[in-house]
Amino acid sequence: MRQERWGPRSLDLDLLLYDDLIIDTPTLQIPHPRMQERAFVLVPLAEIAPDWLEPISGYVIRELVKKVDCSDVHLLKGS
Ligand SMILES: Nc1ncnc2c1ncn2[C@@H]1O[C@H](COP(=O)(O)OP(=O)(O)OP(=O)(O)O)[C@@H](O)[C@H]1O
Numbered sequence: 247m248r249q250e251r252w253g254p255r256s257l258d259l260d261l262l263l264y265d266d267l268i269i270d271t272p273t274l275q276i277p278h279p280r281m282q283e284r285a286f287v288l289v290p291l292a293e294i295a296p297d298w299l300e301p302i303s304g305y306v307i308r309e310l311v312k313k314v315d316c317s318d319v320h321l322l323k324g325s
């Protein structure tokens with residue numbers, strides 16, 4: 247539970263992609279509408295699924311990650 251939008255909460259699950267489906271309902275949007283602008287989503291996603299097509303933009307993840315500023319996303323030391 248959390249008190250404010252984008253504030254701390256115990257668990258946050260965001261569904262990013264499901265195959266090449268596009269779903270747009272009041273309670274579920276897939277692809278996640280803000281994934282394209284989020285380096286903290288795209289950088290790790292590009293590690294595991296670089297060739298996955300984001301069906302709204304028509305770009306694969308390895309291309310989307312190049313379009314955002316990734317300077318704040320770092321691997322933790324030792325990983
Ligand atoms: N792809 C999706 N993944 C997760 N929740 C979704 C998705 N599409 C729609 N929702 C809806 O969004 C609600 C969660 O909204 P919430 O305000 O917690 O977003 P958030 O995770 O804080 O921010 P953001 O959506 O920007 O990552 C869920 O209750 C769900 O109905």
Ligand SMILES: Nc1nc2c(c(=O)[nH]1)N=C(CO)CN2
Binds near residue numbers: 252258260286
């Ligand atoms: N760094 C970071 N920023 C966010 C995150 C998140 O998981 N990490 N989740 C958000 C809403 O889902 C919004 N902003």
